[in-house]
Amino acid sequence: MELRHALSRRRMRRAFSGAPIDPLVVTELCEEALRAPTAGHSRGVFLTVTSDVAAFFEAATDRQWRERSRRFTDLAGAGCVVIVTCSPTAYAQRYQADDKSDERLTHPDTWPVPYWIGDAGMATMALLLLIEEAGLQATFWGAFRHDEQVRFFADLPAGELIYGYVLIGEGAPDTPSASLAREGLTRAQRVRLLAR
Numbered sequence: 331m332e333l334r335h336a337l338s339r340r341r342m343r344r345a346f347s348g349a350p351i352d353p354l355v356v357t358e359l360c361e362e363a364l365r366a367p368t369a370g371h372s373r374g375v376f377l378t379v380t381s382d383v384a385a386f387f388e389a390a391t392d393r394q395w396r397e398r399s400r401r402f403t404d405l406a407g408a409g410c411v412v413i414v415t416c417s418p419t420a421y422a423q424r425y426q427a428d429d430k431s432d433e434r435l436t437h438p439d440t441w442p443v444p445y446w447i448g449d450a451g452m453a454t455m456a457l458l459l460l461i462e463e464a465g466l467q468a469t470f471w472g473a474f475r476h477d478e479q480v481r482f483f484a485d486l487p488a489g490e491l492i493y494g495y496v497l498i499g500e501g502a503p504d505t506p507s508a509s510l511a512r513e514g515l516t517r518a519q520r521v522r523l524l525a526r
């Protein structure tokens with residue numbers, strides 16, 4: 331599949347059929363996705379794969395949410411989940427090396443732009459495109475809740491930030507997000523060509 335085609339076809343799919351997905355296939359896609367660049371080649375982005383989707387949701391949500399959410403049953407039909415994490419310390423350590431000279435970058439709190447977040451996004455986008463190419467569907471799901479429980483579930487090393495989750499599966503019909511109907515700038519309006 332051409333990159334342009336994969337890019338134009340990719341959509342967040344928020345419903346999955348429940349079909350199992352081989353975690354080894356997803357692991358291979360993850361390894362490819364980590365060809366994405368990392369600042370200073372810090373390599374501080376990590377992808378943790380699980381096919382125990384039920385246990386993931388138990389860790390990442392509470393029963394009340396699972397009972398109330400109109401999306402839960404659809405999302406729970408995913409066959410695998412990838413937990414995307416990044417290590418600010420890995421970046422700060424890399425930028426203490428002799429070939430880097432900006433003092434602000436030797437501690438995560440003083441970075442003007444936290445590259446570990448951007449790099450996690452780059453790897454996530456690469457993964458989403460690879461998933462599209464593999465004929466599977468995915469959604470990116472924000473990580474604002476149950477941080478500790480997910481850390482415990484995934485055995486994450488201390489200090490790694492959870493960037494978010496990629497739910498992967500065989501797609502089922504879903505209700506598009508209301509966000510898509512919102513008025514907003516077009517892609518063309520968000521590209522600025524300077525006249526000089």
Ligand SMILES: Cc1cc2nc3c(=O)[nH]c(=O)nc-3n(C[C@H](O)[C@H](O)[C@H](O)COP(=O)(O)O)c2cc1C
Nearest residue numbers: 340341342343344469470471472473494507509510
């Ligand atoms: C950083 C980030 C966080 C997101 N968090 C969520 C989320 O928690 N739940 C969700 O349903 N979609 C989430 N999305 C998906 C966006 O809503 C979606 O990408 C956007 O509406 C455009 O739709 P499309 O990706 O299908 O083109 C997130 C996307 C990004 C980039």
